Amino acid sequence: MTAIRVEKLEKWFGRVRALDGISLDIQPGTLVAILGPSGCGKTTLLRCLAGFTAVDGGQVLFDGEDVTHLPPHLRQTALVFQNYALWPHMTIFDNIAYGLRLKKLPRREVQSRVEAALALTELNGDPDLPRRRPAALSGGQQQRVALARALAVEPRVLLLDEPLSNLDARVRQRLRVEIRCLQKKLGITTVHVTHDQEEALSMADTVVIMNGGRIEQVGRPAEVFQRPASAFVAEFLGNSNTLPGRVLPGGALEVAGQRLPGGLALPPDAATVTVVIRAGDITLRSPGTSPAEGQVVLAGVVEDVLFQGNLYRHTVVVGRQTIVADATTPSRRGPVLAVIPAVKVFVFPVP
Numbered sequence: 001m002t003a004i005r006v007e008k009l010e011k012w013f014g015r016v017r018a019l020d021g022i023s024l025d026i027q028p029g030t031l032v033a034i035l036g037p038s039g040c041g042k043t044t045l046l047r048c049l050a051g052f053t054a055v056d057g058g059q060v061l062f063d064g065e066d067v068t069h070l071p072p073h074l075r076q077t078a079l080v081f082q083n084y085a086l087w088p089h090m091t092i093f094d095n096i097a098y099g100l101r102l103k104k105l106p107r108r109e110v111q112s113r114v115e116a117a118l119a120l121t122e123l124n125g126d127p128d129l130p131r132r133r134p135a136a137l138s139g140g141q142q143q144r145v146a147l148a149r150a151l152a153v154e155p156r157v158l159l160l161d162e163p164l165s166n167l168d169a170r171v172r173q174r175l176r177v178e179i180r181c182l183q184k185k186l187g188i189t190t191v192h193v194t195h196d197q198e199e200a201l202s203m204a205d206t207v208v209i210m211n212g213g214r215i216e217q218v219g220r221p222a223e224v225f226q227r228p229a230s231a232f233v234a235e236f237l238g239n240s241n242t243l244p245g246r247v248l249p250g251g252a253l254e255v256a257g258q259r260l261p262g263g264l265a266l267p268p269d270a271a272t273v274t275v276v277i278r279a280g281d282i283t284l285r286s287p288g289t290s291p292a293e294g295q296v297v298l299a300g301v302v303e304d305v306l307f308q309g310n311l312y313r314h315t316v317v318v319g320r321q322t323i324v325a326d327a328t329t330p331s332r333r334g335p336v337l338a339v340i341p342a343v344k345v346f347v348f349p350v351p
């Protein structure tokens with residue numbers, strides 16, 4: 001059975017349609033990342049799952065049970081927030097025990113569940129830690145406490161609202177791996193809202209890409225990255241170049257004033273198209289190099305090269321357009337050929 005089913009969910013805030021008929025099935029024990037630009041409705045969707053936001057239409061089902069109008073405390077979900085939301089006046093132990101005491105669990109069980117949650121989140125190394133208050137912990141430790149508090153109540157659904165975005169890069173990387181391991185070990189159905197594509201692609205079983213209150217694409221991380229379903233998804237994932245194009249009679253493509261040969265995957269019946277090419281899919285070669293089978297070429301001029309630590313970002317002028325090409329070695333300024341595998345040229349009809 002599907003763990004979570006969302007059917008035609010609608011939410012309005014005044015005249016803003018935050019959710020525009022969202023339908024989604026989430027399989028039990030999977031981690032689903034909701035990814036999209038700011039304001040696309042990610043948090044609203046998560047809050048509708050938690051029951052903190054009332055919906056204006058549609059349904060939310062957990063294990064087949066309609067929970068659309070259930071209050072949050074009866075849904076058996078646990079939410080972890082970006083800002084940890086720990087109670088500053090309480091000790092770490094009391095923070096984690098809070099939900100268990102609300103449920104009036106016996107003292108012994110509270111003790112053992114808090115200890116188990118501390119161990120799960122690897123906070124059990126320092127015997128003094130449970131007696132400290134949140135302010136005496138690092139950001140990463142505070143987020144582990146928030147996670148421990150969420151897991152202690154043994155929720156049927158774990159909801160994560162940008163839990164790593166306040167942490168520095170190294171802690172974030174480590175917690176990504178730890179949260180994913182923990183989620184798999186416990187087999188807990190998890191919905192993770194993020195605007196960080198690397199985080200979504202590296203942690204999730206399924207990625208849901210949202211735009212303007214709607215779902216653009218649902219798929220495995222490699223699927224959405226390698227086979228984007230829309231110009232929006234193609235542009236949103238990776239560092240992308242977007243160029244206007246025209247389909248020529250015979251199935252060739254004109255882009256940036258140049259003709260790319262046939263063999264590209266073109267949308268049927270479209271004359272005017274949007275062409276998306278990721279900066280990392282472009283190889284820069286000297287003029288005169290012949291493309292191999294399955295490659296297309298745009299002639300251009302390297303105008304600028306910027307060292308970015310792990311790559312060199314080239315600004316290349318192609319006709320009247322400017323594109324960006326990333327490479328691990330720098331190319332000289334001047335005439336160049338931008339070589340792209342034909343399968344990495346994404347072409348979408350202009351609506």
Ligand SMILES: Nc1ncnc2c1ncn2[C@@H]1O[C@H](COP(=O)(O)OP(=O)(O)OP(=O)(O)O)[C@@H](O)[C@H]1O
Nearest residue numbers: 013016018036037038039040041042043044045195
């Ligand atoms: N309480 C509210 N009152 C009015 N408008 C709201 C409210 N909450 C959200 N909105 C609007 O609904 C839309 C979706 O907001 P939401 O917070 O779900 O987006 P998001 O994708 O989570 O964005 P972010 O990544 O910036 O957090 C936005 O246009 C937002 O301004």
